[in-house]
Amino acid sequence: MAPISLGDRIRQFSLKSLLVTEPSNTRLIWVWGILLVGILGIMGNLYKLQVQQGPVLQQKAREQQQFKARTYAPRRPIVDRNGQILAIDRPAYTLYAHPILFKERPEAIAQALSQPLNKPPAELLKQFRRRESGIQLAYDLSEEVARRIGGLHLDGLELTPYQQRLYPQNNLLAEVVGYINLDRQGQGGVEASYQTFLERSTQEAWVNRAGNGLILPDRLPENFLETDEQQLQLTLDSRLQRVARSALKQQLETYRAKRGTVMVMNANNGEILSLVTEPTFDSNVYYKSELELLKNWAVSDLYEPGSTFKPLNIAIALELGAIRPNSVFNDEGQIVVDGWPIQNHDFSTNGGRGALSITDILKYSSNVGMVHIMRQIPSETYYTWLEKLGLGTKSGIDLPGEAASQLKERSQFIYSPVESATSSFGQGFSLTPLQLLQMQAMLANGGFRVTPHVVKGLVDPQGQQHFSPPIPPPEPVFSPQTTQTVLGMMEKVVTDGTGQVAQIPHYRIGGKTGTAQKAHPQGGYYERARITSFVGIVPSDPFLSQNTPRYVVLAVIDEPQGEDAFGSTVAAPIVKSVMEALITLEHIPPSTSQ
Structure with a gap:
């Protein structure tokens, strides 16, 4: 076989190349065609996603990656006067x-x-x-x-x-602090009345989150987690509150009473240092308590004060000049006014006491003597003064649910002699225990009506005041001479009269007992139910400096049981226990003269 020349080899290679190249170009064209179609499809899909559906998808992405939230701001704390x-x-x-x-x-x-x-x-x-x-x-x-x-x-x-x-103190101050519901809205106490100050102001902001729903902390808006350190400070003292509650509970158990309240107020400025009602509730589990216990009845319920109102009536008569401190009236023990019999609480045992001074009328708590005193004042003038004391209005305390006191219609009071007679010893009208405390403060502070309140304001941890609630200025009602005279008479009640159990060695104390029939909601009075009370004022030294506070302590016990259940036996021991603690906590010095 003849060898193949180089030229033949080149020609053969060229022929094979031609035969192979033709199908390779076809394959390449198909590949490029497929790629072109894919690219066109992708571009079409991108157009659809980014142009046609872009706004909708962008909104969905934003909803998944971001949400609108309010700035985190826990509710402000509440503290007592000492920061507790x-x-x-x-x-x-x-x-x-x-x-x-x-x-x-x-x-x-x-x-x-x-x-x-x-x-x-x-x-x-x-x-x-x-x-x-x-x-x-x-x-x-x-x-x-x-x-x-x-x-x-x-x-x-x-x-x-x-x-x-x-609420770390559980039920200690529940009637004042209150509670919040599941929507974090205050439903009682200062939690309700100071809702806007306890709930910090917040702003909405967009917050980023990861795919698993967790918030991305590095993308939080500036100041999102920042809060101020202000606290709502009360005027109350937890230590005094604890003493008052313990003393009250003990007497309620001893006399099987329905309920009771104890309050302490600085008569100079209206600050409430203690406000206790029993039975009460635990703010942490308020939903487990009976509905009746969730209200502060010392602020919301009315009652007839009885003999604890007598010092105020004497102050009215002295202020008008209708009587003098040394005036004397005959106490027959019982009288009839407009067909209605009125007698002293001890008439069955002591009968009529005869001629009594104003101090003795108060000391013995003579109803008949008080009727004679208030007869010296025209009924219309007496009615005007009862209104001037605040009857028919509210005390103005910064707690929710306060009820206005009730006074008979002017025409009924003026033209029915028995109305003036019963009002002289504290019956025939009704008020809250808190309002009686406010009125008694007039006798302690020189004659001014002050507004009771439980909040000092918003303070920071350094004690700097950032807000103080607007408190109306004191309103003059009695002259200082009148109130000092009545206060001296109230001292005799404690030293020689029905309030002797409230005596504290080395301290001058004014006081007045009260044992009143309990009014029936349908009219008249319950046959056996009574309300006992005692009000104490410490110190009662005359001519104290204007900056030296006097404190008013009031205890009211609803329906105590037993023949010996009186203001002197049930309520006065409570007030004494509270005053003893108050003297220690407020560093009240002993009286200079007794």
């Missing part, structure tokens, strides 16, 4: 289970949760079987328990945080 925490917000958690997302056996998860939740595994398994998702396993979990559960790293569990209101 009475109410504060704390983080709490609700635990939900989603069994459909469990990666472990339900039995294993129940066993792991049993200890931190303090629940038997069997009970948790029973809850898991209720449904596939959204099962509430626990509510009100503390941060520590939530941290332990989170540390288990179990799929299918969800811890939802929220702010919980905590």
Whole structure:
């Protein structure tokens, strides 16, 4: 066979190349065609997504990645006059289970949760079987328990945080502090009346979150977590409140009484240092209490004060010049006014006492003597003065639910002699215990009507005042001479009269007992029910400096049981216990003369 020349080889290679090149170009064209179609498809889809559906998808993405939230701002704390925490917000958690997302056996998860939740595994398994998702396993979990559960790293569990209101003193000041509902709105006490000051002002802001729903802390708006440190400070003293509650509860149990209240007020400026009602409730679990206990009846309920109102009537008569401090009236023991019999509480045992001075009328709590005193004043003038004291209005305290006192219609009072007669010894009209406290303060502070209040204002931890509630200025009602005269008479009640149990060695104290029939809502009076009370003023030294405070302490006991249940036996011992604590806490010096 002849060898193939180089030229033949070149020609053969060229021919093969031509034969191969033709199908390769076709394949290349197909590839480029497919790529072109794909590119056109992608571009079309991008056009559809970015142009046609762009606004809709952008909105959906924003909803997934961002949400509008209010600036985090816990409710302001409430503290007493000494900075003791009475109410504060704390983080709490609700635990939900989603069994459909469990990666472990339900039995294993129940066993792991049993200890931190303090629940038997069997009970948790029973809850898991209720449904596939959204099962509430626990509510009100503390941060520590939530941290332990989170540390288990179990799929299918969800811890939802929220702010919980905590009241560390439980029921100690519940009637003043109040409580908040599930919507974090105040429903009683200063939680309600100072809602706008306790709920910090917040602003809405867009917050970013990751794909798993967690907030991205590095993308939070500036100042999102910043809050001021201001606290709502009360005028109340937790230490005095504790003493008052203990003394009140003891007497309520001893005399099987329905309820009672004790209050302490600085007569100079109207600051309430203690306000106790029993029975009461725990602000942390207010929903477990009877509805009746959630109101502050010392502020909301009316009663007829009885003999504790007599010093105020004497002050009216002295101020008008209708009597003099040394005036004398005959006490027959019982009289008839416009067909109505009126007698002294001790008429059956002591009969008529004869000629009595004004001091003796107060000391012996003579109803007949008081009728004679107030007869010296025209009924219309007397009615005007009762209005001047504040009857028919409210005290103006900064607590919700206050009731206005009630006084008969002017025409009825003026033209019915028995109305003036019964009013002279504190019956026939009604007021709240708080309003009686306010009126008694006039006798202690030189004759001024002051507005009782329980809030000092907003303060920071350094004691700087940022807000003070507007308090009306004191309003003159009696002259200082009149009030000092009456206060001296009230001292005799404690040293020689019905209030002797309230005596405290080395201190001058003014006081007045009260034992009144309990008015029936349908008219008239209950046959056996009574309300006992005692008001004490300390110190009652004459001519104290203007800056030296006097304190008024009032105890009112509703329906005490027993033949010996009087203001002197039931209420006066409570006031004495509270005054003894007050002397220590406020560093009241002994009287210079007695």
